[in-house]
């Protein structure tokens with residue numbers, strides 16, 4: 235399938251139309267940003283690594299009956315996907331305290347949650363992706379109650395699948411961010427990506443950080459961490 239016009243360009247990905255109006259090509263960039271784009275850099279081969287890592291996760295989730303936008307890999311840094319309208323909500327699931335949970339609410343970093351925590355953020359760079367609750371979502375008509383019920387169930391189901399799978403690979407799934415979209419019939423699919431850009435991964439034994447926090451916090455060896463994640467998923 236060939237790329238047609240550019241449909242959307244985000245910070246980490248470019249979406250192109252294809253000859254099939256129900257399908258798009260998603261190209262993953264090497265550009266890395268953090269803090270709503272205020273910090274910018276490049277992570278060598280990030281496009282390829284995140285494409286391969288996301289494809290593995292999407293295939294796993296599809297196998298477990300979770301509908302995703304992923305269709306197939308068409309190049310090292312490109313996937314064919316279902317065309318969906320992205321719902322502008324970042325859905326975050328947390329198993330271990332880190333990042334803004336520590337900063338905002340004072341959880342001790344590394345504390346294991348008894349039950350996973352679910353949060354919603356409004357996907358709007360100009361506003362700084364603020365935290366919001368279901369009333370805000372309905373007030374802004376971002377999703378219906380029925381859609382949000384499906385999204386919440388999918389988010390917790392995805393967490394269960396990924397936790398079990400990553401445990402086998404010696405990786406702690408600390409937290410992650412999901413985005414969902416609806417197709418023209420209104421069906422909800424997991425969209426976007428699942429990668430070290432959008433998850434926190436810690437080595438289960440050493441607690442070494444194997445994700446984008448290495449870029450956010452200038453910890454070095456960023457590419458090595460992304461490569462290590464792919465290698466473990468492929469093992």
Ligand code: TMP
Nearest residue numbers: 332333334335409410411431432433434
């Ligand atoms: P946080 O602790 O900074 O709120 O991040 C929670 C999770 O969401 C973490 O795995 C990183 C991911 N995330 C994104 O994918 N995009 C974002 O814009 C932010 C802020 C976090």
Ligand code: ASP
Nearest residue numbers: 245267268269270271272
């Ligand atoms: N991806 C977000 C940005 O570029 C933030 C982050 O992942 O830290 O601003």
